[in-house]
Amino acid sequence: MNDLLLPPTEFRVALEEAMTGTMAKDASFSRAWATGKLERRHFAKWAANHYHYVGPFGDYLGLMYAKTPDTARDAKDFLLQNLYEEELSDDRHTDLLIRFAEACGATREQVLDRNSAMPFTKGLQGWLYYISSNEHFAVSTAATIVGLESQVPSIYRTQYPALIDPDLYGFSEWECEFFDLHITSDEVHGERGYQIVLKYANTPELQQRCIAAVREAADMRFSYTKMLYETYVKPDLGEWVEEPVAAFA
Template sequence: MTQLMPKEEFWKKLQEARTPSHSMGHPFSNSWKKAELTKEDLGFWAMQQYYYIEEVPQMFALLFARLPDLDARLHMLENLMGEEIPERHPELMLNFAEACGFNRELVTTGYNNGRILPSTIAMRSWTYELATIRPLSDAAAGIMVALEGQTPTIYPHYIEAGKKMGFSNEDLKFFSVHVEADEGHEEHGLEICSRYATTYELQLQAIATVGTSARMRYRMLDGIWDATVGKNQVKAAE
């Protein structure tokens, strides 16, 4: 049996695994950073994001129930409560969608009206899979390291561009609350992942799961890009 990687090496590999498909490298994120997207583009993104995050509290509750250790549960409980208190994150996303010109009913009924993309549905399904049936080391790696670990490096650019586009601090609150909180969540995720990746094989699987989560998120942005900017580029070329 191959020996476990030392913690420092394991953490480094976990963090490096998201780099090839980091969402900040996506054309949609780059265009957002440059304030080149329209409010309609951002509203469509908000609709997809709302569908993806609407049930994150339930996902986190399911993962919380699986954790055998009290301190790991407390970390997860803190994460879960942060999604709901003092302001629900899905509600903050609806506020941003409204600031983009998308009314709440349009966003909350997006799935029923066929406006949620397959890549967005796949992203939510993947996160549910991580929370419910994957090894606990995979769950921590795929959610807290791969996904939450990206937002502190992405959302500051979204906020800066949003202000240039005329959005208020209140409109952008969804992003600002994540910048600080998710940095701590990543660290907790690394700790939890290390605890439950008790074999070299589980360590390798957790590293692979970070890469998978990053790619799933990147593919979600692919779908949004194709439905907004890409679609408009095709029309302009006709």
């Protein structure tokens, strides 16, 4: 383990590099989505699983809030604001997700049913409960906000245009509000998460734990996203093969 405290610039680069190679936007399910290969029934399965991943996000934030000392008032305020947006804003994020699921042919009851989630989804949920309950608040912020939430804009910027493209999936903007909202909100959340980690991971040991947590979070989300393809799409489309990009003359 590195026994020297990294300066903020180097520490941030290390956090970013911890996700290299395992970004969820590059997983087979994400690529099939962005390139127009999926059907609404595949999206319905995604929505049900995604609900059981992000549905308890308010719980994760609340557990992290309880672990954050009053001396880190800015971190507590961020977690509380994030929790408010998840649970008490005009449209709860989970309600927007269920709206999309219903547009795909699923029912609210199907989405809420825990049996609709893959074992990998339940494992990701359990890991999030564990890390938000037990880790130092800087480490849990690194995992949940930097390693997971900060990825969202890069994922949805390729998926949202495909969803509302009439030549691909043809959803309405109202049906896809969940994605549009998170492109902007999670960009803000991700940056604030970085700033909290850079400020409060103030020992070499804490910095290394944060880097490891980001790497583990990215691995978890990549594996979960890949398994969505393996479980729900591969029986229809076979092994995922990335199509070559046509060269311009």
